[in-house]
Each structure stands twice: as structure tokens, then as C-alpha cells.
Amino acid sequence: MKRFTLALAALMISACDHAKLEEAPATNGILGQAAPEFNLDQWIDAQGKTRSPITLASLRGKIVVLEFWQSWCPGCHSQGLPTTKLIADAFKADDRVAVLGIQTVFEGHHVNTFDKLASTQKKHQLTIPMAHDPGTQASGERSVLMQAYRSGGTPWFVLIDSSGTVIYNDFHVDGPRAIEYIRSLLPAKPSQATPSSPTAPSP
DSSP: OHHHHHHHHHHOOOOOSOEEOTTOOSSOOOTTSBOOOOOOOEEEOTTSOEEOOOOSGGGTTSEEEEEEEOTTOHHIIIIIHHHHHHHHHHTTTOTTEEEEEEEEOSSOTTTSOTTHHHHHHHHTTOOSOEEEEOOOTTTTSSOHHHHHTTOOEESEEEEEOTTSBEEEEESOOOHHHHHHHHHHHSOOOTTTOBTTBOSSOOO
């Protein structure tokens, strides 16, 4: 946790042009808490094809990067999704990191639709799985995950460690610094480990 506290200021950058929830709580995010399960039914794979749901439980042991976005959110297209691509490309060949995009709809349901997943994926050349979360009647037709993760709107970036704890959440991050920080969290692969070098970074 000490490592995260030191890195937090470096990861954060000022945000602009993001869509905010009108009634967002004064304090957003669930930093330091266990990340809620997804429980979402509508997914596409990295190639834009409909796929079976992904669960957070199935990703336990990995570093998980989530980007909450909406199709009509200007900041998502100018900042959030490009940063997500930068991070996804950096860890494309590393199965210890999972990067996912989730359209967390809380407005404009007629525009922010399921079909926007594939078109957004193609527009930003994002080869990552994506999910559509339009909310339910019980959630007031607002994204279930947006409420569970207490995001302030979109774009919203979430970093979950290998034990399932949220270690970062905010509107934006500095992409290169985020990549550097995520790498510091990864244990050394078996072929890289030596008796004199720990398999995980020291706190």
C-alpha cells in the first residue's frame, strides 16, 4: 500500500471533458476495497465477436485494468480509450495482465448501445474484450458497475491487483507512468527469478 501511495500522484493527471453523474457522491471510487464482481451478460471478444461473459473471479491472480466509457463521451475518445490502448498494447503478450473496456451507461441509452462496442473497438484499434452495462430496472437504468465501483462518470480508470483489491481509480491516468507502475507489481516469471532477486517487488 505504501508503494501505491507514493505512485498515486504520478499516475493522476488533470481531467477534462468527461461526463459526470449528476448525483455523484462527494467521494468517488472504492480505493482499497475488494473489487465487485462484474455480473454482466453482454460481451464481445478482442475481435469484436459476441462472447460468453467474463468474470472477475476468473481473472484472480492477474493485474486487471478496467476502463469505464460511453460512446458519446468526448473525453473517452480523446483521453480514456487512447490511454487504454497504450496500456493494452504494452501488455498484449503478458497473460499476467488483463485489460477490459466496459461501457457504463447512465445517460443517452439510445446512443450508447451494445453495437457501439465493436465500432469503438475498431475506431481505436483496441484488441481487448468489452462489455455493455446499460443498467437494470433495479438499478434505475443506470450502469450496475458504475454504482458498484462508485465511479464519478466516464472515462473512469480502475486498477485491480492480483488479490482483487482496487489500488487505483480516477478519471484519468498518465499512460506511460501507469505502465511502469503495473510492471512494478508483476512478479518475475520463473525463467527470470534467481535466488538473489525476489519474485515480487518489495513494498
